[in-house]
Amino acid sequence: MIKFENVTKTYEGGFQAVKSVNFEIKEGELLVLIGPSGSGKSTTMKMINRIIPHTSGTVSIDDKDIKSYKASELRRNIGYVIQQIGLFPHYTIEKNIAIVPQLKGWDEKDIQPRVKELLELVGLDPKIHATRYPKELSGGQQQRVGIARALASNPDIILMDEPFSALDPITREQLQAELLTLHKKLKKTIVFVTHDMDEALKMGDRIAIMKDGKLLQLDTPEKLLHEPAHGFVEEFIGKHRIIQNPELMPVTEIMSETIVTSPPQRSPERALALIRQRKITNLVILSDDKKLLGIVSAYDLLKQFDVIDTIDDIMVPAKLVLLDTATAKDAIVMIDEAPFGMIPVVDSDQKIVGLVTRGSLLSAMSSQWTETEEDTIE
Known part of the structure; x- marks a missing residue:
C-alpha cells in the first residue's frame, strides 16, 4: 500500500531528520510510528502526503511514486488528523466536514448525507452538532469532528499526528476505543504517530520504533516485547522486560x-x-x-x-x-x-x-x- 525505499529528509545545513528508511505499510493496517522527540516519526508520516517533501529515495502508494501527483490532489485523497485539530472557527461543524468533498467537486446533494453519516459514525448527533461552531464543543467533540473530516471524502489512507495527546485521560481512552472500532469497521490504512508506548501497544497492528532519524524495528507489539532487536528498543519499551508463557502465568x-x-x-x-x-x-x-x-x-x-x-x-x-x-x-x-x-x-x-x-x-x-x-x- 505505502512503501518507503531509502527515504531521507535533509534540511539546509545538512541535518538529516530521516535517514534512509525502508518499510512498507500494509493495506488496512494501523501502523504506529513512535520514538522520542526528534526521532523523525512525525517527519516520516508527513512525507506521505508531502507536507514535508523527502530529499531522496522513493515514497509510493499502490506502486505509484507520490511525486507523480500534484500535492493538492495527493492530500485530498489522504485524511489528516492533527493534535491541534485545525477546525475552521468561523465555519459550522457541517461546513468543516464538507470542505474536502466540496474541493473534490462532490454534488451538494451527496455531501449533506455524508456529513450526517459521519457525525453519527463518530458519536455526535447531527441534529445537535451540525450547526454549532467549534468553540461550542468540548476538546473531545472537536477531535471527533476532526476524525469525521478526515473520513469525509472516503480516503483509503488516514494520517494521525498525536491526535489524542492533548486530551484528558477519560476522553483520550474513549477516542482510542472508538478509533479501534472505526478501524475494524472501515478497514482504512492508518498511520498513527504517538510518543506514548502504552497507546502504541494498545492501538497498533504493528509498531515502528525510531531514533535519530533511523528506523530501529518494525514489528507486532508481541514481537517487540518478546524480541527487541536493538538495545534502545528494549530500553524504550521498558528495560528488562520479558514475556513469560501465558499458559503458565497466573x-x-x-x-x-x-x-x-x-x-x-x-x-x-x-x-x-x-x-x-x-x-x-x-x-x-x-x-x-x-x-x-x-x-x-x-x-x-x-x-x-x-x-x-x-x-x-x-x-x-x-x-x-x-x-x-x-x-x-x-x-x-x-x-x-x-x-x-x-x-x-x-x-x-x-x-x-x-x-x-x-x-x-x-x-x-x-x-x-x-x-x-x-x-x-x-
Missing part, C-alpha cells in the same frame, strides 16, 4: 489491584465527581456484600447524565469475568470480547480482587526480570 500477576468501586445507587453527580477525582474511565459496581455486579463507563455516564437517576440505570452487568485461578492466556482469549476493554478478576465468592485491561495486558505480562538480571543485581 492472572493475578498481570491484574491491577487498584480498583475504584461504587454502589449501584450512587447518583450520576457523585459518580462523575469520583471518576474525575480518581482520573479513571470506568467504575466497578459492587453489591452491599462487596460482590461484583457490573461496570459503568465514564462515556455512558456523560452521554446519559441528564436522563438517569442512579448509575444502576446504565450499568453493564458483569457477565465476563475471570476467576483468580485463571491464567494470562485466559485473559488474552477473552479481552477482545470484554466490555470497555477490561475483565474483572473475582475469587470463589464473586468478590473482586483485581482488573485486567486491554491497554495494560501486554505491558504487565512483560514487566518481569530475567533470572540472570536478578542475579546480577544481587
